[in-house]
Amino acid sequence: MRILLVEDDVALGEGIRTALKPEGYTVDWLQDGASALHALGCESFDLCVLDLGLPRLDGLEVLRCLRTAGHPLPVMVLTARDATSERIAGLDAGADDYLVKPFDVAELKARLRALLRRSFNRPQPALEYRGICLDPQSQAVSYEGREVALARKEFLLLHELLAQPGRVLTRDKLQQALYGWDEEVESNALEVHVHHLRKKLFPELIRTVRGVGYMVDKP
Amino acid sequence: MRILLVEDDVALGEGIRTALKPEGYTVDWLQDGASALHALGCESFDLCVLDLGLPRLDGLEVLRCLRTAGHPLPVMVLTARDATSERIAGLDAGADDYLVKPFDVAELKARLRALLRRSFNRPQPALEYRGICLDPQSQAVSYEGREVALARKEFLLLHELLAQPGRVLTRDKLQQALYGWDEEVESNALEVHVHHLRKKLFPELIRTVRGVGYMVDKP
DNA sequence: CCCAGCCTTAACAAACGCTTAAGTCTGTAT
DNA sequence: ATACAGACTTAAGCGTTTGTTAAGGCTGGG
Numbered sequence: 001m002r003i004l005l006v007e008d009d010v011a012l013g014e015g016i017r018t019a020l021k022p023e024g025y026t027v028d029w030l031q032d033g034a035s036a037l038h039a040l041g042c043e044s045f046d047l048c049v050l051d052l053g054l055p056r057l058d059g060l061e062v063l064r065c066l067r068t069a070g071h072p073l074p075v076m077v078l079t080a081r082d083a084t085s086e087r088i089a090g091l092d093a094g095a096d097d098y099l100v101k102p103f104d105v106a107e108l109k110a111r112l113r114a115l116l117r118r119s120f121n122r123p124q125p126a127l128e129y130r131g132i133c134l135d136p137q138s139q140a141v142s143y144e145g146r147e148v149a150l151a152r153k154e155f156l157l158l159h160e161l162l163a164q165p166g167r168v169l170t171r172d173k174l175q176q177a178l179y180g181w182d183e184e185v186e187s188n189a190l191e192v193h194v195h196h197l198r199k200k201l202f203p204e205l206i207r208t209v210r211g212v213g214y215m216v217d218k219p
Numbered sequence: 220m221r222i223l224l225v226e227d228d229v230a231l232g233e234g235i236r237t238a239l240k241p242e243g244y245t246v247d248w249l250q251d252g253a254s255a256l257h258a259l260g261c262e263s264f265d266l267c268v269l270d271l272g273l274p275r276l277d278g279l280e281v282l283r284c285l286r287t288a289g290h291p292l293p294v295m296v297l298t299a300r301d302a303t304s305e306r307i308a309g310l311d312a313g314a315d316d317y318l319v320k321p322f323d324v325a326e327l328k329a330r331l332r333a334l335l336r337r338s339f340n341r342p343q344p345a346l347e348y349r350g351i352c353l354d355p356q357s358q359a360v361s362y363e364g365r366e367v368a369l370a371r372k373e374f375l376l377l378h379e380l381l382a383q384p385g386r387v388l389t390r391d392k393l394q395q396a397l398y399g400w401d402e403e404v405e406s407n408a409l410e411v412h413v414h415h416l417r418k419k420l421f422p423e424l425i426r427t428v429r430g431v432g433y434m435v436d437k438p
Numbered sequence: 439c440c441c442a443g444c445c446t447t448a449a450c451a452a453a454c455g456c457t458t459a460a461g462t463c464t465g466t467a468t
Numbered sequence: 469a470t471a472c473a474g475a476c477t478t479a480a481g482c483g484t485t486t487g488t489t490a491a492g493g494c495t496g497g498g
Contacts, residue, residue, distance in 0.1 A: 022464095038316075152476090153476070154475095170243070172325075185477075186478085187477060188456090189477055191454095191456070191457090192477075194455095195455095195458095209357075210485070211453085215357060218357075370485075370486050371487090405488090406490075407488090408488055410446090411445090413445090427445090429442095429496080441495105441496105443494105443495090447491090447492090450489080451486100451489095452485105452488090454483105454486085456481105457481090458480090461477080461478070462478090464473100464476090465473095466471100466473085467472080468469100468472090
């Protein structure tokens, strides 16, 4: 689950990001409106947490552009001002939910969950593949009926792979799913995770495509 | 996937190139605007990464010429200055995306991918030819129903040939598809790869055109 | 019949990925 | 706070695959 966080306040941004990470989200964080708009155009996210008071391009403006372009992405707006007019403007511009600062992080999490649930309003179908069942809701995986305990990165990796069987996912693409685009990893961590998955499930599950990446065969 | 990189800073150029190579891109690197414009006119690329501050002919100028000539090539602009006016000028001149230095290589990769995805938004259909099926999605090749394991260069070569049946591809063109134009190969490697393909599939598949190159007959 | 160009083969070198184990970090319970 | 456990990353060694090179044989056109 990939989230774009747009927040210029460094302390708050860091706070939100660290709060969200353990939930299993991959958080990419930008600090101004222009970059955000740009990133939204180029990359794909599942959700955006958007502060309104931003340098270079106001959050409201970003939101309006996004909606004008017909982008359906769920957006959670953060606003420091609790002036009613502000909020109304936000919702008018196409926000799906808003939160007034200061807020409780727990509430943010809860609302994000709700938002995601609503937006993927089908209850996020569990992925099934050759005896493996992966449920995004509960972040649980089972193999032939028995629970398999996966670590967070392992889960993300498996999710990514199972979501597109029959396609090679480049190393890079996978790394992006596990890490944001900062925090790049400088080692063979990916290989290690793959190894762990193969061990916990079964080795043939993940096929390596030499020089390119990994894939799961079509069912 | 062939990329033209135009960057006068040697360290940066080298960095980008080595970062991009493992992604499977073939990177050709030039260091001034005039050569770049020339190469763009003569050779065919899938994408161009263009620095703006260039000797002999400014990047903006290159871009403008390219667009004036009606060239649709996706261009990623790099700029040291983050002056808004610069960026706007870049986008106006026909850039498809821009990145402000210093940037994270991971971000560059991500954006290039996005750019390519956008420009080639056709989902890369599988090629079929006389019992051979080559699927770019899964990077798999089969012959008469059975999987054939191809190495990376072999795959690239076959892809290139099957993409244009009935046309002779010069040795040179093929080498460029497999290697960039530096890193040129000084031996008969190409012949060897052709040989391997003929062995793994069937010998008549690839016809040699003496003194010129190779081809695959029209279906 | 000769030669350049191409094919074939085999040996070597390099790249790549797998595995393991040790280190580092994080969150949690004491 | 401290210590611990689990998660994650790093690093090194190893085996395998892939790619390059070179040498010698073959072949078709002059």
